[in-house]
Amino acid sequence: MTVPQIKPVVLRDLLNADTALRIDLPDDTSPALPGLDRDDLIQLAGRTVLIATRSQASTAAALIALDGVASAFVICPPDMSSDLLRSIAETAGVEAIITDHSDFDIGMNIPVLVRGTNNGIPDAKGLQQQETRWIMPTSGTTGRPKLVAHRFSALIGAISSTSASTNPVWATFYDIRRYGGLQIFLRACAAGARLVLTNPTEQLGDFIGRCTAAGVTHLTGTPSHWRRLLMSPFASQIDPAYVRLSGEIADRAILDALRAKWPSAAIIHAYASTEAGVGFEVSDGQEGFPAAYLGGLPGIYLKIEADTLRIRSSRTALTYVGPDAPVLLDDDGFVDTDDVVERVGDRCYFRGRRSGVVNVGGNKVHPEEVERVINLHPSVSMSRVRSRRNPILGDLIVADVVLKPSASAASELDHTKLKDEILSACRRDLARHKVPVALEFSASLPLIGSGKMGRQHA
Amino acid sequence: MAVKTRILDIITRVAAEQERRISKLTDETVLTDSGLDSLCFAIIVARLEDELGVDPFSQAEEIPFPRTVGDLVALYDRGAE
Known part of the structure; x- marks a missing residue:
């Protein structure tokens, strides 16, 4: 047949x-x-x-x-x-x-x-x-x-x-x-x-x-x-x-x-x-x-x-x-x-992405790839990148950064300079929509039970 | 500082950061023709929320669609009251 x-x-x-x-x-x-x-x-x-x-x-x-x-x-x-x-x-x-x-x-x-x-x-x-x-x-x-x-x-x-x-x-x-x-x-x-x-x-x-x-x-x-x-x-x-x-x-x-x-x-x-x-x-x-x-x-x-x-x-x-x-x-x-x-x-x-991927005006951003660039800065200990709601593009990227002890003790003026350096590196290495629009220094970042960094999920 | 001055200041700073050439800003300047794209505009709205403490886009019952710089200033003037 x-x-x-x-x-x-x-x-x-x-x-x-x-x-x-x-x-x-x-x-x-x-x-x-x-x-x-x-x-x-x-x-x-x-x-x-x-x-x-x-x-x-x-x-x-x-x-x-x-x-x-x-x-x-x-x-x-x-x-x-x-x-x-x-x-x-x-x-x-x-x-x-x-x-x-x-x-x-x-x-x-x-x-x-x-x-x-x-x-x-x-x-x-x-x-x-x-x-x-x-x-x-x-x-x-x-x-x-x-x-x-x-x-x-x-x-x-x-x-x-x-x-x-x-x-x-x-x-x-x-x-x-x-x-x-x-x-x-x-x-x-x-x-x-x-x-x-x-x-x-x-x-x-x-x-x-x-x-x-x-x-x-x-x-x-x-x-x-x-x-x-x-x-x-x-x-x-x-x-x-x-x-x-x-x-x-x-x-x-x-x-x-x-x-x-x-x-x-x-x-x-x-x-x-x-x-x-x-x-x-x-x-x-x-x-x-x-x-x-x-x-x-x-x-x-x-x-x-x-x-x-x-x-x-x-x-x-x-x-x-x-x-x-x-x-x-x-x-x-x-x-x-x-x-x-x-x-x-x-x-x-729809409530967002499970993996924490952020959607900036239709362009996907993986927080990890932005964190990788931020973490390359010699004064950075760790960072967490997350979304911030925005009425124009749905979401934008923001970053929380923990500095190494030596850097976190520095003056406010030095902190402003550090912020500029980190954001310049992001602009150099990342597509425009992946660059954080705001960057805050914090003393620590929460870790969840598995030892992974806590992320805000949808 | 007046709301308008702060808005113009933020627009200029974001344009510089984003390496955009913008036209001279007047009340009549159409936002989508000013050389700013959606990403620039989104960042401007986020910065304005941080600096002025208001987000008229999220507060409004109906989402506003300002066309000109003058519309935008009026939106924040109302929101700041």
Whole structure:
């Protein structure tokens, strides 16, 4: 008996046959370089490829060209250091690199293809089609990213059911090289419309102006992105039919403010993560999610165990990648999201991260990586980094520092100088959102029974 | 020191720390156009809470969305009363 071969679905198949996707970016970011051609595909067929481009459009072109051709590709978010890129490339066993950066060099002896967007989709006819693994780095406890592998079918698992609207025009504050943005990119591919993207240097008014010009109907971002838009005069220039929030806890204040601003828009907050995939959407305008979702949603099983949300569905990632990769799925196929969820009556509410990870405007910060930098200062004995609630970005980072006895006896003037030195080191070694906004010296820090430092947990 | 002076002082200090070039600040300056991003603004609100002892964003029944420097000053003026 022969088992019928199921042809894997690839990104090319998802693209709308009638209208091509058009990516709208700020002018300076789309390099006029030729895209991948058929010869490149022949060279890269069956290989593991690192995609590390400056422009989101170059990454988009590479994804369309290579899905179904390469064995795997690693989609690198922007602003990764050469060291980090090299470490990721080695962990993933990368055999070639695609970049749009002519000076790109991470010191590996593998082919580097400098490619942009300037031609159509290369012909892949005759090449053996395979199920490419989509690998995305996510932040890990040591500051080194974990590599999460997805199959394409899982990435698009949530799309058909949510793109019912006719002719949506998508825009997003996210970068398409991270999970949330990639979801919007794939939705726009299926819709065959314009996708309006931005970058960190673009002024908000310019982005909203481009959204208006493109006739954007569907706009997505984190609650922090939306707070920023509502604080600007530009919110009045746009009238989205569909407002989507994800990546952070959507609290009642932001949901109410969006409702007041756009009374007739669909306001959706979605739960998704790189590991768990698209979990679920909440469209009733209330914070949290209905307790009826626990065990009651089609195609996805949610449960709360040991205080955290666990998800099993066909949309979760496949595995972590690399020699010492941790286990992603438990024996029953659940991903532990590490998000603490509390059930109150018929509603479930997000209370923060179990591991103490702080979410600063959608960017994860592991307290340990900040403590490591602070503790390198010769006068520091120990430190504890924790979150401080903030109405603009959800949380900010603050630090409590215990000085060595010699330093703690010093004058107040010396303490001010020490504070400056420690914060300068943080600014030098850490991303901006990881630098403590306040630093206090204290005589001691509490230790819990196991001898570990007590942390305030959600 | 008047609330406004302290607010302008904190904005200038945070901009310097964050290596942001900001436009000249007047009451009409639109916050999101001033060269400050969300992180700068979040830090400014945290510092103002420390120095003035008020956080009008968390106290309000409805979350306020100040657009200009003048709106921001008015928010803290009310909160400090």
